[in-house]
Amino acid sequence: MRYLLKIQEKIAPELISIVENRYTILRNIYYYQPIGRRALAEKTNISERLVRKELDFLCGRGLIKVYRSGTVLTDLGSKFLPELDKYMKELKGIRTLEEQLKGCLGIEEVHIVSGGLEPSIINQEIGRYTARLLHRLLKDGDILAVTGGTTLAQVASAMHENDSPMDIIVVPGRGGLGEEVEIQANTIAATIAKKLGGRYHLLHIPDSIQEENVDIIMAEPSIQRVLKFLKKANILIHGVGSAEIMAARRDMSPEEIQELKNRGAVAEALGYYFNESGEIVYVTTSVGLHLEDLKNIEKVIVVAGEPDKARAILSVVSPLYHNILVTDESTAREILNLKGVRQ
Amino acid sequence: MRYLLKIQEKIAPELISIVENRYTILRNIYYYQPIGRRALAEKTNISERLVRKELDFLCGRGLIKVYRSGTVLTDLGSKFLPELDKYMKELKGIRTLEEQLKGCLGIEEVHIVSGGLEPSIINQEIGRYTARLLHRLLKDGDILAVTGGTTLAQVASAMHENDSPMDIIVVPGRGGLGEEVEIQANTIAATIAKKLGGRYHLLHIPDSIQEENVDIIMAEPSIQRVLKFLKKANILIHGVGSAEIMAARRDMSPEEIQELKNRGAVAEALGYYFNESGEIVYVTTSVGLHLEDLKNIEKVIVVAGEPDKARAILSVVSPLYHNILVTDESTAREILNLKGVRQ
DNA sequence: AAGGGTGGGACATAATTGTTCTAACGGGAT
DNA sequence: ATCCCGTTAGAACAATTATGTCCCACCCTT
Numbered sequence: 215m216r217y218l219l220k221i222q223e224k225i226a227p228e229l230i231s232i233v234e235n236r237y238t239i240l241r242n243i244y245y246y247q248p249i250g251r252r253a254l255a256e257k258t259n260i261s262e263r264l265v266r267k268e269l270d271f272l273c274g275r276g277l278i279k280v281y282r283s284g285t286v287l288t289d290l291g292s293k294f295l296p297e298l299d300k301y302m303k304e305l306k307g308i309r310t311l312e313e314q315l316k317g318c319l320g321i322e323e324v325h326i327v328s329g330g331l332e333p334s335i336i337n338q339e340i341g342r343y344t345a346r347l348l349h350r351l352l353k354d355g356d357i358l359a360v361t362g363g364t365t366l367a368q369v370a371s372a373m374h375e376n377d378s379p380m381d382i383i384v385v386p387g388r389g390g391l392g393e394e395v396e397i398q399a400n401t402i403a404a405t406i407a408k409k410l411g412g413r414y415h416l417l418h419i420p421d422s423i424q425e426e427n428v429d430i431i432m433a434e435p436s437i438q439r440v441l442k443f444l445k446k447a448n449i450l451i452h453g454v455g456s457a458e459i460m461a462a463r464r465d466m467s468p469e470e471i472q473e474l475k476n477r478g479a480v481a482e483a484l485g486y487y488f489n490e491s492g493e494i495v496y497v498t499t500s501v502g503l504h505l506e507d508l509k510n511i512e513k514v515i516v517v518a519g520e521p522d523k524a525r526a527i528l529s530v531v532s533p534l535y536h537n538i539l540v541t542d543e544s545t546a547r548e549i550l551n552l553k554g555v556r557q
Numbered sequence: 558m559r560y561l562l563k564i565q566e567k568i569a570p571e572l573i574s575i576v577e578n579r580y581t582i583l584r585n586i587y588y589y590q591p592i593g594r595r596a597l598a599e600k601t602n603i604s605e606r607l608v609r610k611e612l613d614f615l616c617g618r619g620l621i622k623v624y625r626s627g628t629v630l631t632d633l634g635s636k637f638l639p640e641l642d643k644y645m646k647e648l649k650g651i652r653t654l655e656e657q658l659k660g661c662l663g664i665e666e667v668h669i670v671s672g673g674l675e676p677s678i679i680n681q682e683i684g685r686y687t688a689r690l691l692h693r694l695l696k697d698g699d700i701l702a703v704t705g706g707t708t709l710a711q712v713a714s715a716m717h718e719n720d721s722p723m724d725i726i727v728v729p730g731r732g733g734l735g736e737e738v739e740i741q742a743n744t745i746a747a748t749i750a751k752k753l754g755g756r757y758h759l760l761h762i763p764d765s766i767q768e769e770n771v772d773i774i775m776a777e778p779s780i781q782r783v784l785k786f787l788k789k790a791n792i793l794i795h796g797v798g799s800a801e802i803m804a805a806r807r808d809m810s811p812e813e814i815q816e817l818k819n820r821g822a823v824a825e826a827l828g829y830y831f832n833e834s835g836e837i838v839y840v841t842t843s844v845g846l847h848l849e850d851l852k853n854i855e856k857v858i859v860v861a862g863e864p865d866k867a868r869a870i871l872s873v874v875s876p877l878y879h880n881i882l883v884t885d886e887s888t889a890r891e892i893l894n895l896k897g898v899r900q
Numbered sequence: 901a902a903g904g905g906t907g908g909g910a911c912a913t914a915a916t917t918g919t920t921c922t923a924a925c926g927g928g929a930t
Numbered sequence: 931a932t933c934c935c936g937t938t939a940g941a942a943c944a945a946t947t948a949t950g951t952c953c954c955a956c957c958c959t960t
Contacts, residue, residue, distance in 0.1 A: 218561075218562070218643075218644050218647055219561070221640050221641060221643070221644040222576070222644060224618065224637070225576055225579055225580070225618075225641060225644070226572060226575055226576050226579070228575075229569060229572050229575075232569055232571075232572075233565070233568055233569050236568055236569070237568070248906090249906095250905065250906050250907075251906080251907070252905085252906085253905080253906095261949070261950060261951090262949095262950075262951075263948080263949050263950055263951080264948095264949075264950090266907090266908095267948085267949085275567065275568075280906095280907070281906085281907090282906060282907065282956075282957060282958090283905085283906065283907095283957075283958070284905080284906060284907085285906095285907095294567065297564050298564060298568060300561075300564070301561050301564040301565060301568070304561055591938090592937095592938095593937060593938045593939075594938080594939070594940095595937080595938080596937080596938090604917070604918060604919090605917095605918075605919075606916080606917050606918055606919080607916095607917070607918090609939090609940090610916085610917085623938095623939075624925095624938090624939090625924075625925050625926080625938065625939065626925070626926060626927090626937085626938065626939095627937080627938060627939090628938095628939095
């Protein structure tokens with residue numbers, strides 16, 4: 215399979231740029247439809263005339279439809295796009311990247327989404343991909359734990375409504391980390407549960423509670439009930455943040471932030487802060503899953519894009535805790551760079 | 558595998574003609590090297606300028622070398638060509654053709670050589686391919702039976718000398734069918750045996766012997782010895798001829814030829830003449846393998862190109878007797894046409 | 901009603917392609 | 931050895947095609 219494409223690359227190397235152009239255009243249409251030639255040209259860095267040519271081509275293939283108001287994906291086109299994803303992965307050697315990253319991180323599965331789009335869109339792509347992955351992975355009886363963050367929010371919004379309700383329980387992995395509602399774990403858990411037709415339980419915990427009050431909160435029956443589900447969760451999906459952004463997003467005091475910096479924190483996940491070597495340097499006093507719990511969870515999926523997170527991902531992800539990583543092409547390459555692996 | 562190329566064909570259909578051009582050019586260089594631009598252009602029906610462009614490209618890839626005296630395949634090029642063969646088979650859907658033909662004929666294996674060359678070259682291609690197949694198939698201890706014919710002669714000449722001699726015996730499948738020396742079974746058997754570094758035994762039998770003398774000849778010890786090997790042959794490779802051409806090639810009397818026509822003979826193989834329905838309508842009184850013997854031979858390979866032989870192949874090849882068919886693309890398509898299979 | 905987007909058209913320019921010419925090389929015959 | 935013929939690559943140039951750029955009439959939204 216890979217073999218044939220290798221041969222092809224030798225005999226027709228120009229193919230890659232041709233297909234890449236069309237792929238990029240299709241994906242941009244997907245995200246911005248209806249969209250015009252000029253806007254597409256700008257987004258894709260392909261000249262307007264070329265975009266037009268490709269548009270004509272794609273139109274002829276019935277993948278898109280050009281209206282007065284702009285270009286739109288046809289049904290055929292949106293069905294075709296996931297297939298193209300697969301194809302492009304092979305063509306651009308992303309499958310190889312996945313293997314390298316797998317070996318490098320020692321993890322079970324690595325999924326990489328094709329790059330070549332704007333960062334904001336890449337996050338959506340990761341969401342779209344992870345959503346598909348989740349749909350495949352989840353089965354009746356599962357208890358899914360999720361965390362917050364922009365990436366997870368994308369996953370939630372990219373999931374589609376199930377035809378028939380599933381017997382699934384979704385719970386937030388940690389409570390009260392003081393973020394905006396849309397990207398809170400609670401919101402995301404609810405969204406996903408609703409789309410799947412499953413149930414959900416939320417953790418309502420004050421943003422920053424005193425250390426001495428934790429036990430009191432924990433004793434609350436409503437909290438206890440959710441924590442019981444959490445302990446039984448067999449799938450966890452969580453994001454990774456860069457330490458400073460997370461610290462800012464959660465209303466940390468300046469002293470705390472300084473303390474984090476002093477300790478060399480670069481990454482955050484599940485309320486834990488890690489330094490470059492992957493050591494835990496700080497833990498927020500929050501309620502829910504603890505790092506050690508991850509070892510008992512069947513499938514732990516970590517999802518994170520954006521190349522500036524490469525270092526963070528590297529320090530967080532560990533075969534001890536994680537099974538699956540979902541990221542994007544440029545982040546993957548950056549991680550391998552940091553590790554000194556040549557591609 | 559096939560799947561990816563299907564996707565590719567949808568997103569980049571122009572690729573096929575690009576690759577096809579380069580493939581055709583490469584193959585023509587292989588057969589005619591050193592050859593010039595103009596001659597190539599004529600043979601391939603590609604405009605001279607295009608040939609030049611592709612030549613520049615192939616040169617840049619190090620697959621060919623352009624000399625004052627013409628273009629020549631480099632070592633890399635000749636190593637690359639068989640890989641390209643494989644790739645082209647997938648790309649042009651020849652693998653699918655093979656499957657269809659396999660199903661249609663009920664045979665174990667079908668090998669189809671990519672078309673798009675002049676008929677004379679196609680025969681060489683089939684020879685080249687079959688030679689590779691034989692090299693792969695043969696193992697020490699084998700006894701190989703071969704017949705005559707232009708196609709088999711190509712096979713023989715396309716085989717390469719073995720580094721180390723093989724423990725193999727090659728014998729002609731039938732004796733004395735009165736053809737030119739170069740395409741006689743005896744000659745071919747000797748050639749193949751020499752190339753493999755094996756032994757061979759020949760059948761020297763008068764061209765057209767009287768029915769009543771067959772037994773006398775058969776009793777000859779020298780003949781008996783060869784026949785004994787023949788009965789133990791575990792691989793047979795034979796060609797297929799159209800009835801009229803074969804009748805002419807072997808000096809048949811006008812009455813016999815008329816008789817053949819009356820009986821509706823369309824195909825010949827191993828001295829047997831078949832009508833359209835695959836029934837045997839005539840047998841030359843010759844010495845050697847009989848049709849029934851084929852059932853006991855491990856691998857029977859039938860090799861035949863040229864589209865006008867399609868009907869002949871169809872009536873000769875049977876799962877009862879044959880395991881492997883080697884032919885070319887246009888013949889394959891013609892056979893499927895005759896069978897009413899749409900491709 | 902106006903403004904920012906749209907597709908289609910126009911057109912100059914660049915690139916590709918078809919065609920022809922030429923000088924030089926190679927190989928066979930002398 | 932040498933001449934000669936055929937074939938070669940390379941160059942040149944015209945014809946065609948692809949491409950970059952800009953404009954315009956239109957439509958939708960605001």
